[in-house]
Amino acid sequence: RHHVLSLADFTAAEYNTVLQTAASFQEVLSRRTKKVPTLQGQVVANLFFESSTRTRSSFELAAKRLSADTLNFAAATSSMTKGETILDTAKTYLAMGTDIMVVRHREAGVPNAIAAEMDRLGVKVSVLNAGDGQHEHPSQALLDLFTITTLMDPASPRLELLKGKKIAIVGDILHSRVARSNIWSLIASGAEVHLAAPPTLLPKLFAEYILEEAGGRGQGAEGDKLILPSASSPTPQLFLHWQLEPALQNADLVMTLRLQKERMTAHLLPSLREYHQLFGITRTKLQLCKPNVKVLHPGPVNRGVEISSELMDDPEFSLIQSQVTSGVAVRMALLYLLGSGKA
Numbered sequence: 001r002h003h004v005l006s007l008a009d010f011t012a013a014e015y016n017t018v019l020q021t022a023a024s025f026q027e028v029l030s031r032r033t034k035k036v037p038t039l040q041g042q043v044v045a046n047l048f049f050e051s052s053t054r055t056r057s058s059f060e061l062a063a064k065r066l067s068a069d070t071l072n073f074a075a076a077t078s079s080m081t082k083g084e085t086i087l088d089t090a091k092t093y094l095a096m097g098t099d100i101m102v103v104r105h106r107e108a109g110v111p112n113a114i115a116a117e118m119d120r121l122g123v124k125v126s127v128l129n130a131g132d133g134q135h136e137h138p139s140q141a142l143l144d145l146f147t148i149t150t151l152m153d154p155a156s157p158r159l160e161l162l163k164g165k166k167i168a169i170v171g172d173i174l175h176s177r178v179a180r181s182n183i184w185s186l187i188a189s190g191a192e193v194h195l196a197a198p199p200t201l202l203p204k205l206f207a208e209y210i211l212e213e214a215g216g217r218g219q220g221a222e223g224d225k226l227i228l229p230s231a232s233s234p235t236p237q238l239f240l241h242w243q244l245e246p247a248l249q250n251a252d253l254v255m256t257l258r259l260q261k262e263r264m265t266a267h268l269l270p271s272l273r274e275y276h277q278l279f280g281i282t283r284t285k286l287q288l289c290k291p292n293v294k295v296l297h298p299g300p301v302n303r304g305v306e307i308s309s310e311l312m313d314d315p316e317f318s319l320i321q322s323q324v325t326s327g328v329a330v331r332m333a334l335l336y337l338l339g340s341g342k343a
């Protein structure tokens, strides 16, 4: 694999390679000297056409830990304000000797377009999708996977550990690239994935999109559930709920999602108080889940909306800070695997 643009076609072997490589970098990061010379001489350009805190900073730190040189681009302070196009911007970074481009954009498909242009030019530049519109956020889903599986088996995090686990993904699924990437990795693991949101944020159209992306393997809607058996598992794996409780019942993990107000037209934006009452994750609602349930959130968080402030800060349940920590090791793994041509 030359680029990482989506997890829809990731194989179990690829997931496990990323997890094992990330585990070895996590060990490096626990040492006194946290730097390795692996990507010395290579250039990693962070092309962020949309705002970011954790993804941009952790890709930068990951590249630096691997001894790569880093270039950071932010659209607002770039020559795009003078009319330069996205592809011309990418080609400018190519001309400076960039080896890996990490791309975020508010529109779906921009990383793919840059990757296609690099391939058309016949250059050996890799493109990593750091979040494109409502499409995908592969490195986030991979760090979520790493966070969960490392908790289950620190010595050997692997995809298969999630087989049969019930995982609830709750919130603004319609606008969530994180949900889409997580759906692919969790289905590949053999987990049971339960999506829960108000109907405006989990439309039937979304279910049809997932079915289509999955290559027509689905069986269609059934009541308030959509059944999506995968090739590797004949049992239902993806369920849709327009209420929270059935998704939380006996769940092993809960992934909450940010209400993406910036992507919503006014009629989609729920009353925040009502939303928190119905779909906000709180300690009380977690009582429906397995006793040792853990909660994830990709960040940034609307405190007191999709998750209560006290639960967000409760280390007994919240994995939010661990997710951020995992991000560096996982992004080191991705940069290493692409940079050394082993992905």
Ligand code: CP
Pocket: 051, 052, 053, 054, 055, 056, 131, 140, 298, 299, 300
């Ligand atoms: N999770 C995530 O993508 O966060 P940032 O927008 O801060 O990068």
